[in-house]
Amino acid sequence: MTFSVTILGSNSAIPTLQRNPSAHLLNANERLFLIDCAEGTQLQLRRFKVHFQRIKHIMISHLHGDHFYGLIGFLTSLHLLGRKDELHLYANPELQQILEIQLAASRTTLIYPLIFHPLVSNNKELIYEAERLKVYSFPLIHSVPTHGFLFLEQHHSTMRVRNPRSYAYCADTAYSEDIIPYIHGVDLLYHEATFMNDMAANAKEKMHSTALEAATIASKAQVKKLMIGHFSARYDDLQPLLDEARSVFPETILAVDGEKTDIGK
């Protein structure tokens, strides 16, 4: 069974021609989940040949623009392309009004059901459950209310097929060991690494993390593999960030736009 993540954007803040800002596509047994939706995400989905009407769930971590400015355009395109299936959106409740006034301004009534699930908990919360998958939200430490997401395979109720696999998404967040209980032992941890550690003071001030800090969390949480991303546009070459993280946690990889990673392999 498929359990993979495709990176649609690995940059922070500002889109560049090399790296788009944050969006991940999780494929769990051919169920597609979109996690964050920066401006340009719908074009990234086209570029990487994702049949995007198959996405049924969208999780938005927080309301900084580089994580959601592509959402209204994506929702509108689904509408214009004739979507009928319901779509579930999990986000800070403020997002609902932002979407509604834009749809109202264009006199648009979506032709498919959009079901809004407000993220308000300050604790780990089960937000989605199906036969073989559970998804949890949990709080991160950032300048606005921010949630991480944990995707956890479930054993089929009647048979134990294999070890359940898991993926955790942590962006944006300051270095915080408080998140370790939520992500402990996951197969793949995505943790933001906006800066290198020579900018640790800057990272702390902006409530972001460094590559070294992401790796430290990965190590302390005893995860199997770490993926770093949300890179500052100042870094053309990402090898130094990878090297820095690997100095603490060797099983680190870089988020790269368009690359798919099989989780638990």
Next chain:
Amino acid sequence: MTFSVTILGSNSAIPTLQRNPSAHLLNANERLFLIDCAEGTQLQLRRFKVHFQRIKHIMISHLHGDHFYGLIGFLTSLHLLGRKDELHLYANPELQQILEIQLAASRTTLIYPLIFHPLVSNNKELIYEAERLKVYSFPLIHSVPTHGFLFLEQHHSTMRVRNPRSYAYCADTAYSEDIIPYIHGVDLLYHEATFMNDMAANAKEKMHSTALEAATIASKAQVKKLMIGHFSARYDDLQPLLDEARSVFPETILAVDGEKTDIGK
């Protein structure tokens, strides 16, 4: 003196990898004006190597997403990149709240002055005047309040250097001869041509125009040259739209993403 328009997006409705939705960059004697700002416009500006901090005025024709969903991201990027100069925005007044609640959700206070000029008139209105240029808005006929824009060179106060040049932007609009007085005799008319004329009924229902209709307006308004754009994503090959328009108005060209057209040549 420069008087040119660069197409940043020539598609309607949905962004594709070949054509982005609407945005034009007008260069009038090295003053830069952005007209409409679809999702992805900031990346188009990067792609076509425009020094986009030099843009001081943004005109938004109407509040359909394919004309403004890239605005909030562009304004935010200017902020993150340290803009200091004031920026003037001309748009339907509903846009102000749409921007404000998104900036509020991300706890962002722009570090540059953003000056909002609401477009409310149902007549031709002077919205900008400088020594050598006047810009007017005028009403178009569409399903939501929509404005066209007329850029008109002015003679220098003390000398008559050359014939003043002019550019009119008309998107989106149903076929309407009511707009002819606003655009009469311009050097370059941009007029939307979402469909070919075999879809005239569809165009009328959606308050768009066909290539034939755009050419008819160009002919009746006695403009020097017509540029058609805002093409439906159904058309991979645009030559039939060009041929259709040229059958009525030979001096027709296609809007092409990334192409610059010198006006009045």
